[in-house]
Amino acid sequence: MSKNAIIAGLVVFVATALFPFWFNIGGSNAAPEIELSERAKAARYCVLEKYDMRAEHMSLLDEWRDSVVRDADRLYKGTNGKSFNMSLSTGEDSCLGCHTDKEKFCDRCHNFVSVAPYCWECHTTPEEVTR
Amino acid sequence: MNQKYMLPLAGVVLLFLLAYAGVEGAGLQWFFGIVIPYLAVIAFIWGFVNRVMGWADSAVPFRIPTTCGQEKSLPWIKQNRIDNPDTAWGVFIRMVLEIFLFRSLFRNTKAAFHRDENNRLSYSWEIFLWLGALAFHYAFLVTAVRHLRFFMEPVPWCLKALEYMDGIVQLGLPNIFMSGLVLLAAALFLLARRIFDAKVSYISLAADYFPLFLIIGIAVTGIAMRYFTKVDVVGVKEFTMGIVTFQPVIPAGVGPLFYAHLFMVSVLIVYFPMSKLMHMGGIFLSPTRNMANNTRAKRHVNPWNYAVDVHTYEQYEDHFRDKMIEAGLPVDKKE
Numbered sequence A: 001m002s003k004n005a006i007i008a009g010l011v012v013f014v015a016t017a018l019f020p021f022w023f024n025i026g027g028s029n030a031a032p033e034i035e036l037s038e039r040a041k042a043a044r045y046c047v048l049e050k051y052d053m054r055a056e057h058m059s060l061l062d063e064w065r066d067s068v069v070r071d072a073d074r075l076y077k078g079t080n081g082k083s084f085n086m087s088l089s090t091g092e093d094s095c096l097g098c099h100t101d102k103e104k105f106c107d108r109c110h111n112f113v114s115v116a117p118y119c120w121e122c123h124t125t126p127e128e129v130t131r
Numbered sequence B: 001m002n003q004k005y006m007l008p009l010a011g012v013v014l015l016f017l018l019a020y021a022g023v024e025g026a027g028l029q030w031f032f033g034i035v036i037p038y039l040a041v042i043a044f045i046w047g048f049v050n051r052v053m054g055w056a057d058s059a060v061p062f063r064i065p066t067t068c069g070q071e072k073s074l075p076w077i078k079q080n081r082i083d084n085p086d087t088a089w090g091v092f093i094r095m096v097l098e099i100f101l102f103r104s105l106f107r108n109t110k111a112a113f114h115r116d117e118n119n120r121l122s123y124s125w126e127i128f129l130w131l132g133a134l135a136f137h138y139a140f141l142v143t144a145v146r147h148l149r150f151f152m153e154p155v156p157w158c159l160k161a162l163e164y165m166d167g168i169v170q171l172g173l174p175n176i177f178m179s180g181l182v183l184l185a186a187a188l189f190l191l192a193r194r195i196f197d198a199k200v201s202y203i204s205l206a207a208d209y210f211p212l213f214l215i216i217g218i219a220v221t222g223i224a225m226r227y228f229t230k231v232d233v234v235g236v237k238e239f240t241m242g243i244v245t246f247q248p249v250i251p252a253g254v255g256p257l258f259y260a261h262l263f264m265v266s267v268l269i270v271y272f273p274m275s276k277l278m279h280m281g282g283i284f285l286s287p288t289r290n291m292a293n294n295t296r297a298k299r300h301v302n303p304w305n306y307a308v309d310v311h312t313y314e315q316y317e318d319h320f321r322d323k324m325i326e327a328g329l330p331v332d333k334k335e
Helices: A003-017 A019-023 A038-043 A050-071 A102-112 A126-130 B003-024 B029-057 B088-101 B128-150 B157-166 B178-196 B198-202 B206-228 B233-244 B256-274 B276-285 B313-326
Strands: A075-077 A083-085 B109-113 B121-125
Touching: A003 A019, A003 B029, A003 B276, A019 B233, A050 B233, A102 B233, B003 B029, B003 B206, B003 B256, B029 B233, B029 B256, B029 B276, B088 B276, B128 B157, B128 B178, B128 B206, B128 B233, B178 B198, B178 B206, B206 B256, B206 B276, B256 B276
Parallel strands: none
Antiparallel strands: A075 A083, B109 B121
């Protein structure tokens, strides 16, 4: 192989390997800010602690789904001693009952890290219902 | 038990513990999260370029393609254009099939003695190495490309489509990504082959086991973070975007497992250019694959041929004519 062809291949390889760096020139490292509703702010607690909630909420929702659908058990006793109604989107006493704005609460982070949860293939947000 | 794999295994476990304890115990997030990854990227690029340039400088004076089919010959003899290419286009097809489908590995054979009174040696087709290698490399590719979601904001549709396809079995929450599991399973298979197949075990060295253990470690920590111990993904992306925009941040709430994962990836890319993993670049430069077998059609002159001072027969005869005539030997010119 000619040396020029090898160097051309190397240039392509280095450019590909460093893609994340040159693609983000002028970019920022800012994570999205989520907006809590007045009610959520006032409550000052959620089902789990903040960072646990960030990391674990999808597993929690998965367990809740099984518990509700299979065992008809809607009562969740949190580690912080409080009880919660296991429901994603129905009524005041549900996830979306407190975190009312899905776009500003769920979607901002999900979009940031490219997560497309299939919750909304079955569930609707309360806003969608009233609209 | 065999020190050829016990040492690399212990090494990988130590590397893991080093990063885990360094972050959890000593709070060295900035070291394992910022210093090491930047140094690793520099070492990787520098090492890779150096290695390939070294290869580019080495001489390939002769056409040495391995021929696996009929060479171009008389017009009524059918040539195998891919396995014995005589044109650049044939070579290109051959290389594409080699790089994307590992065609030469597909022909892998194994030698074994017949287990009967004849005890005859026979060769049989062995496809599992090819299958395992193909699964491993493609799963690794998909996993690596998937990780671009941490380095792009916004995440483009093509990455989302890839993630959708990778998670299409929709098992559990978060979705199972098939590529990660296939990667781990294939790496374990390739490891099992080296440990349990006596003939392969005999020719396996620490340098064969180390990258396997390292990749298994990376896959296990990655899978653990996604499905079991969980990690704050938004924090992780904040961190990765900080690295690639040169505004590094250490996010709160991201645990030591993440730094251990990152450290092992850093070690892997530093180790890459000095190891057998360079077959990634080397496959393009295999002279037995990337050359056309056209030595009968085209004259290839050794590029470093210099003008040799030759002594022709005419000069020889001029030199010895008298003596040759005297001895009665025939000469071209009498005078």
